[in-house]
């Protein structure tokens with residue numbers, strides 16, 4: 001497995017799209033934090049409370065989830081687009097080992113980059129809005145929550161990319177499942193509709209970023225529900241990858 | 247030890263057969279040409295050997311085992327299927343490095359193969375900008391990375407200039423001379439006649455011939471005499487040889503002189519009396535003419 005990880009590391013670091021999508025993620029996180037904190041400070045006419053500065057510091061998570069999902073899709077779909085997947089499978093014919101290697105490496109890179117970017121975003125926000133006090137434990141928890149959430153979104157993309165193999169199709173599906181459908185689910189009427197909405201992909205997943213429950217799910221149980229969605233996409237992709245001709 | 251063995255291989259795509267009951271063996275120490283017209287199933291067969299496509303029936307074995315059971319497959323088998331199937335954004339060096347690492351091949355080997363195929367100068371350039379010839383060389387470099395004893399090339403000379411063709415031909419000869427197994431596909435008989443020792447010919451997914459090149463040439467090197475005459479039936483009657491073929495007679499048992507003497511004696515005028523040189527290409531066309539997928 002270590003051989004496969006080294007190979008995947010070389011692959012992921014040696015294409016510009018990786019560097020670009022990671023840079024876009026970081027810029028989104030930092031930019032939104034700076035903007036929202038500046039405007040909050042302006043509106044409050046002075047320092048904003050610490051808890052608010054932290055939440056505002058992670059406003060970028062919403063859009064950054066899409067850049068990470070795109071990276072996840074590209075990790076696999078770019079190989080299908082170019083035909084490089086055949087070279088990869090010839091080198092590692094046990095396809096599940098190949099897919100596992102891709103997943104492990106992606107998760108490692110994404111967790112590091114996204115957690116650091118989240119912490120930096122909070123730092124920038126706090127520097128701008130200058131809250132009187134800030135709880136460092138809460139900063140750490142929020143950064144980690146945001147890093148985990150963004151990584152899960154990336155993995156969602158990777159699963160969909162494996163399933164669909166076609167870059168635009170997989171990215172559109174990822175946007176639908178991460179951004180569009182959860183918002184639509186919130187419009188569902190009645191109690192039944194509210195439960196569906198609460199469990200729907202990022203509606204559940206985002207709880208770990210804010211650290212607050214939504215009445216039905218807590219932060220961690222919400223994240224677990226989101227991971228189940230992600231796992232479903234990855235497993236479906238894995239089954240098809242194992243069965244289909246490369 | 248047989249290097250590659252196909253046993254009753256079948257492949258159907260959406261019900262349409264691409265390969266049907268194909269069995270053959272490829273032996274080490276020689277170049278085995280895999281011939282067949284377009285759409286014959288050569289690439290499909292190679293993909294099944296390499297564990298990329300799942301056979302609909304039968305098995306393909308490499309060194310006695312299914313490909314996916316090889317632990318570090320690239321150290322046993324090197325293959326070039328489609329030279330353009332690479333991520334254009336990567337440098338040649340990184341492309342090869344990623345492949346090497348996956349099979350525990352030392353990074354120093356990357357430089358060696360780049361040198362061997364003449365791409366050392368462009369090792370750091372993005373492969374998206376490579377010409378077809380350079381891509382082909384890169385693909386061959388990838389195949390050579392693990393110093394494998396079995397090499398599989400799918401139409402490696404496609405789109406190459408004469409220099410490139412010569413280079414690949416020499417490389418394949420050299421690899422075979424080193425005792426390696428070289429399995430190379432082509433749809434051109436003339437190309438294979440100059441490179442291969444052994445031929446496996448398929449058409450419409452079925453085996454047509456499995457023979458040494460010598461034997462193939464021997465079998466097809468009989469020329470024939472073409473006779474045309476307004477009184478062709480009488481000629482046939484008279485010389486008691488030859489087969490009618492369209493507007494002429496095809497004679498293999500007699501020389502032009504013999505035929506001419508007889509017909510002149512009988513006072514039959516001839517329109518044509520020609521010795522037709524044997525042609526490998528013609529023999530191959532003859533062999534595969536019933537299995538052409540598209541005839542023009």
Ligand SMILES: Nc1ncnc2c1ncn2[C@@H]1O[C@H](COP(=O)(O)OP(=O)(O)OP(=O)(O)O)[C@@H](O)[C@H]1O
Nearest residue numbers: 259263264282283284285286287288289290291433
């Ligand atoms: N993935 C696929 N899906 C459907 N049909 C396929 C697929 N791959 C190959 N075929 C069909 O199988 C047959 C054999 O194709 P294959 O590419 O193996 O032929 P080939 O001998 O390599 O031809 P060429 O000389 O043109 O490369 C063709 O009729 C082709 O259309």
Ligand SMILES: [Mg+2]
Nearest residue numbers: 288289290400
């Ligand atoms: Mg082909």
